[in-house]
Amino acid sequence: MDHYAGAIIIGASCVIVLLISAFRRKKEWVINFILRAVTGTVAAFFLNGFLVSQGISIAIGINPITVLTSGILGFPGLIALYGINLYALL
Numbered sequence: 742m743d744h745y746a747g748a749i750i751i752g753a754s755c756v757i758v759l760l761i762s763a764f765r766r767k768k769e770w771v772i773n774f775i776l777r778a779v780t781g782t783v784a785a786f787f788l789n790g791f792l793v794s795q796g797i798s799i800a801i802g803i804n805p806i807t808v809l810t811s812g813i814l815g816f817p818g819l820i821a822l823y824g825i826n827l828y829a830l831l
Contacts, residue, residue: 774812781811781819788823799826 763770782803789800801807801822810818 777815778808778812781815782808784816785811785819785822788819799823799830801826 785801785803785807789803792799807819807822810822814821
């Protein structure tokens with residue numbers, strides 16, 4: 742139990758440090774998040790349409806989780822969502 746508690750404390754302190762630095766640049770961070778979320782959602786919409794027209798059934802749903810993933814991680818997050826969906830089909 743002690744190892745888990747230590748790992749949780751270290752992880753929480755890392756998140757707190759990241760949040761403090763993010764709030765200093767809050768305006769820039771929010772704008773980047775919104776732009777990533779919008780472009781990721783639009784890219785997922787068109788990529789889903791393209792994949793369905795090609796007969797490939799690896800379309801991801803557009804929901805708050807996918808919007809948050811593409812907003813936080815950008816295009817690598819979008820690619821990871823498609824990779825997870827592909828892995829689930831195997």
